Amino acid sequence: MSCNQEQTFIAVKPDGVQRGLVGDIIKRFEQKGFRLVAMKMQQASKEHLEKHYEDLKGRPFFNGLVEYMHSGPVVAMVWEGLNVVKTGRVMLGETNPADSKPGTIRGDFCIQVGRNIIHGSDSVESAKKEIALWFKPEELTNYKSCARAWVYED
Numbered sequence: 001m002s003c004n005q006e007q008t009f010i011a012v013k014p015d016g017v018q019r020g021l022v023g024d025i026i027k028r029f030e031q032k033g034f035r036l037v038a039m040k041m042q043q044a045s046k047e048h049l050e051k052h053y054e055d056l057k058g059r060p061f062f063n064g065l066v067e068y069m070h071s072g073p074v075v076a077m078v079w080e081g082l083n084v085v086k087t088g089r090v091m092l093g094e095t096n097p098a099d100s101k102p103g104t105i106r107g108d109f110c111i112q113v114g115r116n117i118i119h120g121s122d123s124v125e126s127a128k129k130e131i132a133l134w135f136k137p138e139e140l141t142n143y144k145s146c147a148r149a150w151v152y153e154d
């Protein structure tokens, strides 16, 4: 696999959907040069969300987090490109929007940690797990982006 084919799982959370921020968020990843591999809108079950956030089980905010994520549809996506996991996290900003710089998604669009509008995988390993949890292999597209030769040197 080429290093340009790293993948990350990004999801616009229910507050981002309700606030009409889906387009703005997709635009940032598109204009950066990353390739959209898969996307779907889904109101996830609590069981699914408990699995997605299993590392946080036992934290005081866990139940509220699952309730919030279950409260409406999310827009789940897979984005691909060179260092997309790390760069995606930089584009998101810090977990707490109060610590997120202007220019980041959380820095520009939200205020509180419990309503931080977007999820992004924190490592290549968790991206693989999350993509497998949210998407079937056949839902991941494999087209060649016509912009590829203009985004990458080789």
Ligand code: DAT
Pocket (backbone or CB within 6 Å): 056, 061, 065, 094, 095, 096, 113, 114, 116, 118, 119, 120, 122
């Ligand atoms: P991130 O979403 O930046 O990867 P995380 O994985 O540590 O952060 O936590 C997942 C989500 O849980 C986070 O986006 C918002 C919520 N959360 C984290 N810490 C919290 C806290 N101290 N109080 C309330 N919600 C919190």
Ligand code: MG
Pocket (backbone or CB within 6 Å): 120, 122
């Ligand atoms: Mg996380």
